[in-house]
Amino acid sequence: MEFAPQLYARGNGGLMTDKDGALGSGDAAALSADKIVLNNIFKVFGSNVPRAVEMIQAGHGKDSVQAETRCTIGVNNASFSIKEGEIFVVMGLSGSGKSTLLRLLNRLIEPTLGSILVGGQDVTSMSKRDLIELRRRDMSMVFQSFALLPNRTVLANTAFGLEVAGVAEKERNQKALHALEAVGLERYAASRPDELSGGMRQRVGLARALANEPTILLMDEAFSALDPLIRTEMQDELLRLQAEHSRTIVFVSHDLDEAMRIGDRIAIMQDGVVVQVGTPEEIVMSPANDYVRSFFRNVDVTQVFRAGDVARHSQITLIDRAGLSVNAALERMRAHDRDIAIVVARDKRYHGMVSADSLREAVRFGGADPYRQAFLPDMAPIESDAPLAQVMGRVAESRWPVPVVDSKGRYVGTISKSSLLMTLDRAA
Amino acid sequence: MDFDLSIGAAASAAVEYTLDNFSPTLDAIADVIGFFASGIKDALSWFPPWAFIGAVALFAFWRVGWKFAVLCGAALLLIVGMGLWKETIETLALVIAATAIAITLGIPLGIFMARSSITAAGARPLLDLMQTMPAFVYLIPAAMFFGLGAVPGTIATVIFSMPPVVRLTALGLTQVSREYVEAGLAFGCTDRQLLFKVQFPLALPSIMAGVNQTIMLGLSMVVIASMIGAGGLGNTVLTGIQRLDVGLGFEGGLAVVILAIILDRLTQSLSRPAAFKLPRAVRQETGAKEDATDMKTALAEASA
Ligand SMILES: Nc1ncnc2c1ncn2[C@@H]1O[C@H](COP(=O)(O)OP(=O)(O)O)[C@@H](O)[C@H]1O
Numbered sequence: 001m002e003f004a005p006q007l008y009a010r011g012n013g014g015l016m017t018d019k020d021g022a023l024g025s026g027d028a029a030a031l032s033a034d035k036i037v038l039n040n041i042f043k044v045f046g047s048n049v050p051r052a053v054e055m056i057q058a059g060h061g062k063d064s065v066q067a068e069t070r071c072t073i074g075v076n077n078a079s080f081s082i083k084e085g086e087i088f089v090v091m092g093l094s095g096s097g098k099s100t101l102l103r104l105l106n107r108l109i110e111p112t113l114g115s116i117l118v119g120g121q122d123v124t125s126m127s128k129r130d131l132i133e134l135r136r137r138d139m140s141m142v143f144q145s146f147a148l149l150p151n152r153t154v155l156a157n158t159a160f161g162l163e164v165a166g167v168a169e170k171e172r173n174q175k176a177l178h179a180l181e182a183v184g185l186e187r188y189a190a191s192r193p194d195e196l197s198g199g200m201r202q203r204v205g206l207a208r209a210l211a212n213e214p215t216i217l218l219m220d221e222a223f224s225a226l227d228p229l230i231r232t233e234m235q236d237e238l239l240r241l242q243a244e245h246s247r248t249i250v251f252v253s254h255d256l257d258e259a260m261r262i263g264d265r266i267a268i269m270q271d272g273v274v275v276q277v278g279t280p281e282e283i284v285m286s287p288a289n290d291y292v293r294s295f296f297r298n299v300d301v302t303q304v305f306r307a308g309d310v311a312r313h314s315q316i317t318l319i320d321r322a323g324l325s326v327n328a329a330l331e332r333m334r335a336h337d338r339d340i341a342i343v344v345a346r347d348k349r350y351h352g353m354v355s356a357d358s359l360r361e362a363v364r365f366g367g368a369d370p371y372r373q374a375f376l377p378d379m380a381p382i383e384s385d386a387p388l389a390q391v392m393g394r395v396a397e398s399r400w401p402v403p404v405v406d407s408k409g410r411y412v413g414t415i416s417k418s419s420l421l422m423t424l425d426r427a428a
Numbered sequence: 429m430d431f432d433l434s435i436g437a438a439a440s441a442a443v444e445y446t447l448d449n450f451s452p453t454l455d456a457i458a459d460v461i462g463f464f465a466s467g468i469k470d471a472l473s474w475f476p477p478w479a480f481i482g483a484v485a486l487f488a489f490w491r492v493g494w495k496f497a498v499l500c501g502a503a504l505l506l507i508v509g510m511g512l513w514k515e516t517i518e519t520l521a522l523v524i525a526a527t528a529i530a531i532t533l534g535i536p537l538g539i540f541m542a543r544s545s546i547t548a549a550g551a552r553p554l555l556d557l558m559q560t561m562p563a564f565v566y567l568i569p570a571a572m573f574f575g576l577g578a579v580p581g582t583i584a585t586v587i588f589s590m591p592p593v594v595r596l597t598a599l600g601l602t603q604v605s606r607e608y609v610e611a612g613l614a615f616g617c618t619d620r621q622l623l624f625k626v627q628f629p630l631a632l633p634s635i636m637a638g639v640n641q642t643i644m645l646g647l648s649m650v651v652i653a654s655m656i657g658a659g660g661l662g663n664t665v666l667t668g669i670q671r672l673d674v675g676l677g678f679e680g681g682l683a684v685v686i687l688a689i690i691l692d693r694l695t696q697s698l699s700r701p702a703a704f705k706l707p708r709a710v711r712q713e714t715g716a717k718e719d720a721t722d723m724k725t726a727l728a729e730a731s732a
């Protein structure tokens with residue numbers, strides 16, 4: 001029971017396979033297209049922007065530009081892409097340019113240099129009319145301070161984007177109510193925002209953003225103003241909503257735990273520069289510099305890593321088919337100096353684990369299916385999505401390495417005590 | 429040392445030039461304003477005093493509360509008792525005409541100031557001037573351009589009373605916090621939508637404070653404008669002063685104060701929710717929607 005599939009599958013891999021069985025879970029992310037692409041994006045704040053741009057192009061750094069032109073470089077040469085359907089977290093210390101970067105995507109802030117493609121369209125060269133259309137149709141935003149209009153009811157707040165887009169009152173109220181239902185607040189439709197708690201207000205903020213069914217959700221420290229318990233709840237809520245209907249989410253956070261918890265990939269910003277982009281695991285395992293490393297000093301790696309990250313494909317696998325010779329199997333195990341072997345189906349589905357002893361025993365007793373009789377007891381596999389924290393106890397107690405399977409039950413590898421210790425040691 | 433720039437001479441030359449060259453325009457303005465002001469006066473005087481007093485008391489009951497309604501009724505009856513009803517209505521009509529014009533001009537001007545810093549930079553010294561000039565000064569050009577009577581009185585009142593609504597509209601709009609503006613833009617507002625769906629509603633308390641101040645300034649100016657024949661309670665006060673009739677002056681002053689208090693409290697109440705709500709059963713019958721706000725207000729009232 002403790003290895004029940006994760007309720008909130010991470011990443012779009014698991015999510016897409018729910019709807020689209022054709023995609024392998026691990027491959028989905030790689031297959032999905034780039035939704036947002038940033039090419040050499042700069043944002044300079046200040047009065048002498050042309051001079052600052054000259055200096056930047058001549059290769060001067062943030063400090064010297066600031067010293068000479070009194071201009072602040074909010075975002076410094078950002079180039080990366082965000083994939084369709086992923087939760088992309090932008091993380092960094094306060095003042096590192098996260099909010100600026102986010103607002104460049106819907107041009108609440110005009111970029112100084114560079115181009116941004118959203119769904120193939122160049123946002124930076126868009127007319128005002130097209131930009132407004134894009135904001136109404138494709139992107140919405142959730143704010144740290146909620147930014148609900150105090151003079152409107154919860155319903156009217158939720159319907160705001162639709163109202164602005166010219167949707168008829170009846171239809172927009174219906175859609176808004178639907179969005180409120182999605183966040184569990186339909187009963188408060190007639191209330192005013194100031195009658196709700198912080199968590200509820202941000203649910204309304206989320207409902208407002210979802211009401212016009214955007215493909216992209218921009219969230220600026222959306223949960224940072226909430227207390228920790230509510231915050232976790234909201235993160236789960238977001239992951240649940242994402243599981244029900246996948247969108248591209250760009251989530252700004254200064255909180256590493258949050259980034260690790262919800263991010264498929266993370267971009268780390270330092271003084272306006274995007275210093276690293278990668279999956280949480282990649283960033284933990286090979287931080288680009290000391291700044292990045294400093295974020296992870298207090299990270300609980302057992303929460304960051306999943307069973308699949310630690311599993312090694314180092315055991316012998318035996319294909320479970322008629323006429324498989326037990327002696328040949330024993331011979332292979334002896335030749336590779338292994339005590340155990342994994343029995344899998346032709347489609348790699350995990351069947352069980354055998355040891356040399358249990359195989360010999362089974363042969364000695366005879367029987368139609370020596371493999372099945374030789375399966376070691378209590379060797380139910382772990383899902384590769386399970387956090388390491390949940391798995392550690394089992395690995396520590398088990399005499400044998402613990403098998404790990406993917407969401408389709410296919411064998412991924414095993415976690416042994418030594419591989420677990422090595423991971424913990426390396427990340428510490 | 430004798431140093432004379434004869435600014436006074438220049439000013440009167442300017443007035444004369446305007447009179448010589450623009451009198452058709454001035455006449456047209458005078459006609460429109462005269463029509464508007466006398467229309468309001470006729471409409472208000474059409475009501476018998478008891479009907480008027482009843483209506484004001486009911487409105488006061490709805491917006492402010494029963495105590496204030498009783499006070500309004502009693503105070504207006506007192507005016508009738510002092511024999512100043514006609515003058516009071518004249519003054520009220522002038523105030524309404526002048527402040528209506530001041531507000532229709534002032535709110536758009538405030539919006540322009542909030543949206544363009546150039547307009548703001550140009551308008552600000554003008555507003556300062558309008559506010560710091562002694563009220564009497566407006567009477568001179570008004571009388572010169574438009575003669576004597578209610579029209580120059582209204583015009584002088586418009587100019588004198590307009591600055592607060594302009595300023596407070598601009599202030600209210602610029603003070604709408606950045607997050608609401610961002611939210612509006614992020615959800616695809618056009619400039620117009622941003623103004624009318626986000627900024628204006630949020631600036632409404634400030635704008636209403638401006639309207640209130642404009643009305644109060646308008647009242648004070650209307651009284652002064654009786655010096656150029658605008659009529660109304662100002663005349664009563666003026667007559668009292670001229671004849672050294674303390675009693676008459678006091679009665680006129682008292683009526684002005686009563687009018688001021690009623691106008692002030694009623695216009696202030698407009699930016700708050702109404703004090704009186706129909707009982708729930710009645711509202712449900714009439715199909716009105718109840719919401720949590722109403723419940724809270726009702727609870728607060730019940731416990732008070
Ligand atoms: N409108 C602005 N004018 C001038 N400087 C700004 C403006 N907005 C942001 N900055 C500067 O840009 C940098 C990045 O700010 P911001 O994007 O808000 O950081 P973060 O969201 O990571 O805390 C900061 O140094 C900030 O002072």
Ligand SMILES: [Mg+2]
Pocket residue numbers: 098099100221
């Ligand atoms: Mg920020």
